[in-house]
Amino acid sequence: MTEALHAVSTAQRPLRVRIAPSPTGDPHVGTAYIALFNYVFARKQGGTFILRIEDTDQERYTAGSEAAIFEALRWLGLRWDEGPDVGGPCGPYRQSERLAIYKEHVELLLARGGAYRCFCTRERLEKLHAEQTASKSSHLGYDGHCRDLSVADQTALLVAETPFVVRLRVPRDGVTRFVDHLRPEPIEFENRLVDDQVLQKSDGYPTYHLANVVDDHLMGITHVIRGEEWITSTPKHVLLYQAFGWEPPAWHHLGLLRNADKTKLSKRKNPVSIFHYRELGYMPETLLNFMANLGFSMGADVERFTVEQMIEAFEWSKVSVGGPVFDPAKLEAFNGADIRAMSIDALYDRLQERVLAPARIKALLAQAQERVHRLDDFIPYLSFFFGGSLDYAPVLDKIKAPAGKSNAEAAQLLDDYAQEIERDNQARSFTAPALEAFSRDFCQRHAVKPKELFMLLRLGVSGRTASPALFDTMALCGKDRCRTRLRDLSGLLRQRG
């Protein structure tokens, strides 16, 4: 049985893999991690590496984050062969441009009986969920209310323009089994525990599950290499392939990157933006090497290697699957070693690329010009625009919670501030005017005097009581540097109790 299942894999089709990020927020290191393994595997096998943008959620979509994904992956050197920007034979590579395709496939499924229309209201579903939770029902999920509506009933509802979603008709019994090529045993799910997943939302957009399967098939994806978080929805995907009569890809679920406390790597507990590492001066090849070691082992006690060397040596048997803790200290050590290994000329060139990029330096000089008396003062004056965490010792006594607030509340205020910036479409871009508008509004909402919050922000970001205009300072420091420092400051406040 096991043998037979393993043998099914992807016969003789040309090897094609993909990374399919969704454009929400900053590009995540987890995306880079998964991209790396897809990329390396494709290169090793002479296959094709595809970038597909999964932008089917209009609510969470954020402008500019697609471009940010391109930028981040390019910075890392993970070049894709097909994608929204470079095109390719299976385009478009942006799901929002493939809506007609999904519609068509939903119709196909409906016609075949593999899916059905569900007219249940959100209220009913919420009530259902509440009841299931309250009764401690062992399995939550749709109750199949609309599963067998008569044609007449459906027509009536359709004529009345009742909103509906389309759900996958999951078999009531039996099991769905698939092989994960990273694990020794096939993975099995009882069908009765698999929910009738929504495939098409009431706004006509596909959900991830539908779009992903349709695209993977249409784009000829032979190997799906993704995070372990997807294992539980894989039976739905397998069932979808079956409903369409398609051959599923070979599944590979990699362990999830973790915080120090072993939970799934999160923004709350760790810097997760690829840009954070770029801005703070980690080198792309070092970051890649560090991440490679999280799930891949070269063997022979070698852990410093290039992507080329990884490609050379790559085999799935060298990939481990326990969720690794992303340890910034080790990354730091790798990066330091790599800096030491460079020639002075190479180092100098590296610095020009970003840290000392002329445009950046000029922008900084513009801030320092009127505040400095000697040329030699520029560098010390601008020092806090560089580096990560600051030493707050010299200004410790100046760091105070706003009037009427405890230290803990002030810390919380800073955390909220950092968090809410991400949710603000303007402030997220981190320009001075947007930051100012956001910050003033923030003060209003949280009942703090701007003066007090702004001083706290200034101290956090610059480590000084005096600096160039706060919002220019923040914009020039960059989001990632500000975020770490504000996090540091909030930690410091919290520590005081």
Add this chain to the structure above:
RNA sequence: GGCCCUGUUGUCUAGCGGUUAGGACGUUGGCCUCUCACGCCGAAAGCCCGGGUUCGAUUCCCGGCAGGGUCACCA
């Protein structure tokens, strides 16, 4: 809670029935040295637990336990 995945020092890992259980980060002692850093030498620290199978289990099997993931008209 149901289901699923995972389980070697604090962390990332090597190991694939017999090893003084190897390497790296971190921690730590020392050497080098005007200081720091680097570099070098050394140390502490691990096979989740309990049953099997076996002459012998970290390794194979079973059962626990622990951690994680997932249970959306988000991906």
